[in-house]
Structure formats: structure tokens, C-alpha cells
Amino acid sequence: MTNPPADDFREIMGLIQSFRPAKILMVATDLLMFDHLEEFRTADEIAAEVKADSRAVGIILNGLAALQLVDKEGERFRNGRLVSRYLVRGKDEYRGAIVRHMHHTWWGWADLEETVRRGHADMARSERWVDRVNADEDWVREFIWGMHAIARDLAPRVAAMVDLSGVKSLLDLGGGPATYAIAFAQANPAIQATVFDLPQPITIARENIRRNGLAKRVNTMAGNFLKDDIGSGYDFIWISQILHSHTEEQCRLIIDKAVKALNPGGQMVIQDFFLNDDRVSPLEAAMFSVHMLAVTPGGRAYTHREVAAMMESAGLNPPEHKITSPQTSILIGRKK
CATH class of the missing domain: 3.40.50.150 (Vaccinia Virus protein VP39)
Structure with missing residues (x-):
């Protein structure tokens, strides 16, 4: 009989799993999803805008909503405050370039x-x-x-x-x-x-x-x-x-x-x-x-x-x- 995982092991798992929010955010930024989410849109609409698979885009959008980076009402999504301010191209405070640069260095961590x-x-x-x-x-x-x-x-x-x-x-x-x-x-x-x-x-x-x-x-x-x-x-x-x-x-x-x-x-x-x-x-x-x-x-x-x-x-x-x-x-x- 095995013992249940100790609570403190969750700290290790938290570290191991912490790449997931980062990767979701970097992929969404690279695909320019946030440019098209200033108003409520469906996953199908966003998929058409970024030329990606609708099912996969829906999963990513739900992940972003779970991270409270986008808002969700029914099956429609809209930028949350932070991504609207910093990750929409053309805005004065756009900072997406550093997110994209960090994504470009992902290979180094994989290797x-x-x-x-x-x-x-x-x-x-x-x-x-x-x-x-x-x-x-x-x-x-x-x-x-x-x-x-x-x-x-x-x-x-x-x-x-x-x-x-x-x-x-x-x-x-x-x-x-x-x-x-x-x-x-x-x-x-x-x-x-x-x-x-x-x-x-x-x-x-x-x-x-x-x-x-x-x-x-x-x-x-x-x-x-x-x-x-x-x-x-x-x-x-x-x-x-x-x-x-x-x-x-x-x-x-x-x-x-x-x-x-x-x-x-x-x-x-x-x-x-x-x-x-x-x-x-x-x-x-x-x-x-x-x-x-x-x-x-x-x-x-x-x-x-x-x-x-x-x-x-x-x-x-x-x-x-x-x-x-x-x-x-x-x-x-x-x-x-």
C-alpha cells in the first residue's frame, strides 16, 4: 500500500507545471490572438482570424480564461485588463515584443x-x-x-x-x-x-x-x-x-x-x-x-x-x- 502524496510534494509539482501558463501566453501572443479579442468573440471567429484550428484555439482560450487573462461569457471571449493594455499591437503600452522574444529562446530551455x-x-x-x-x-x-x-x-x-x-x-x-x-x-x-x-x-x-x-x-x-x-x-x-x-x-x-x-x-x-x-x-x-x-x-x-x-x-x-x-x-x- 502506498502513502498518498505529501502536501509539500505539491510544491515540487507546482514548479514542474509552471511552464504551462507561460507557454499558453507565449503561443497566444505569437498567434496575435489578443489583437482580435478587444470585443467578445467566439473561438471559431478567433480561429478564422489567426488561421488556426478552431478546436485548438478554443482550448487555448479556455486556458487563458482559467488564468484570468481573458474574460469569458457563454462561449465568447474578450481580453482581460492586462493583455488588453500590454499585448494588443498598436497600443501605446504594447509589450508583446518581449513575450515573443522570450518564446524565441524556448529552444534553449528545451535543450x-x-x-x-x-x-x-x-x-x-x-x-x-x-x-x-x-x-x-x-x-x-x-x-x-x-x-x-x-x-x-x-x-x-x-x-x-x-x-x-x-x-x-x-x-x-x-x-x-x-x-x-x-x-x-x-x-x-x-x-x-x-x-x-x-x-x-x-x-x-x-x-x-x-x-x-x-x-x-x-x-x-x-x-x-x-x-x-x-x-x-x-x-x-x-x-x-x-x-x-x-x-x-x-x-x-x-x-x-x-x-x-x-x-x-x-x-x-x-x-x-x-x-x-x-x-x-x-x-x-x-x-x-x-x-x-x-x-x-x-x-x-x-x-x-x-x-x-x-x-x-x-x-x-x-x-x-x-x-x-x-x-x-x-x-x-x-x-x-
Whole structure:
């Protein structure tokens, strides 16, 4: 006779089953279901809109209703508040790009066991971002606009936390959609900013800069920051969410190159999902480190002390560590 499952085993089962809501939401987003659910519609109607099987769409819609992401009346469905606000294309607060990007990385988690065995993600599929000069345009747009979806709320708060007084020349290194460069320029009218990134992200940065009316004050420079010149004479260099996708050797190279580009007395500020010394907190940083294992050749989350040591070794004064959100923090160092 076997004993019934212990209540605490349900915690393990909860973790094991937690992929299901995520996958349902990502599939619905990829199929653009929410675009067609601003009014009550039947599963048959939505299936016709997204060119999918009616029975399968009905099951997905019921799953979304069970998750309280869509409302259900009889056999009709309509967007709930959150998906209506964030996952309908064309709305000001649309964030579907980051959902789609996360879905694009699903392969890495499916392959995680093999990655652990060999020590790195599949080199043919991994997110070797600086090598993606000719990457699929749709993939790039989802990734870069996804980064904007994450950063757009945080950037103005970070701009208020850093010292931009006296800053005239600013570099946003690996700046993607230029979200932070725009926030810094808006916070200090004296700033002339440059966004440095690969050619395809730079195209999106220019779109975002124009949307914000800052084309005269925020410039762009296309290149590979591991190989190419990044300019010089900067008062302030911002490096956000770059280090985690690179090896320790590459991180040192990036930091050394940026310090050389700083004016004496200039500031370097690095933001990332920094781990504490225990390497298990914050939780999001620990989980993100596994994500980097799953999808990059050699990336991981670094502790803030590790990166602070790299900054000091490159010629900065001992950096100050500040929390910018429950998941992220910054290191602020000034060139000697």
C-alpha cells in the first residue's frame, strides 16, 4: 500500500507545471490572438482570424480564461485588463515584443540538459548577439523592441538616480533601442548622446530617437564593441544589460575599452541583473544566469563585486552599488 502524496510534494509539482501558463501566453501572443479579442468573440471567429484550428484555439482560450487573462461569457471571449493594455499591437503600452522574444529562446530551455552536459548552449543556435550582423530582421526587431518594453518604465527612474550634472558627452554602449540614451537626454538638455550598437539595432534606435524628437541630440554609431572603435572623449558611459551575455574575458575587454574612452573624472555606470555574493539572490538574477547558460555560449549573471573589481582594475575609483529595481542594480565608478 502506498502513502498518498505529501502536501509539500505539491510544491515540487507546482514548479514542474509552471511552464504551462507561460507557454499558453507565449503561443497566444505569437498567434496575435489578443489583437482580435478587444470585443467578445467566439473561438471559431478567433480561429478564422489567426488561421488556426478552431478546436485548438478554443482550448487555448479556455486556458487563458482559467488564468484570468481573458474574460469569458457563454462561449465568447474578450481580453482581460492586462493583455488588453500590454499585448494588443498598436497600443501605446504594447509589450508583446518581449513575450515573443522570450518564446524565441524556448529552444534553449528545451535543450538545457544537453547544454549542462557539454557546458554551453548549442553554438549553431545560441544568442551570439555580436555575431548576428546578418541576423533575421524579424528576430532582431522582436529582441530590440523587447528590450525597450523592459526598459521604458525603468529608464526615467534610473536617469533620476545618477549624477548627470556637468555631463555633455554621453555614450550608451550596446544601447539597442536607445531607451536609456533618450531618458538621459530628456533629463539633461545639455547632453549630446551617442548610441553604439550593431547595424540592425541601430536602425531601430534611430526610429525610437525620431519618435522622441531627439534626432539633433542623440546620435548613433554602428559597430561591434568587441572589435571596433567606440569613440572617445565621453563624460559618461552607460552599459546596461550587456555583460551577462558575455564571458568574463569579454566583460573585461568591454570595461577596459570603455574606461579608455572616458574623460578623466568621467563616470561609467553599469546596470545588470547582478547577483549578491551568495550567487542565489536576487532570485531573478539567479534564474537569469540559468537563462544565459541556456541561450549563450558563455554568458552568466555576475556578482556586483566581480564587476566592481573589473572596473577598479581598469582604472576607476571603487564603484558605488545602487539598487534600481527588485531585479536590477547599477555600479557607478569614476575615472581617476
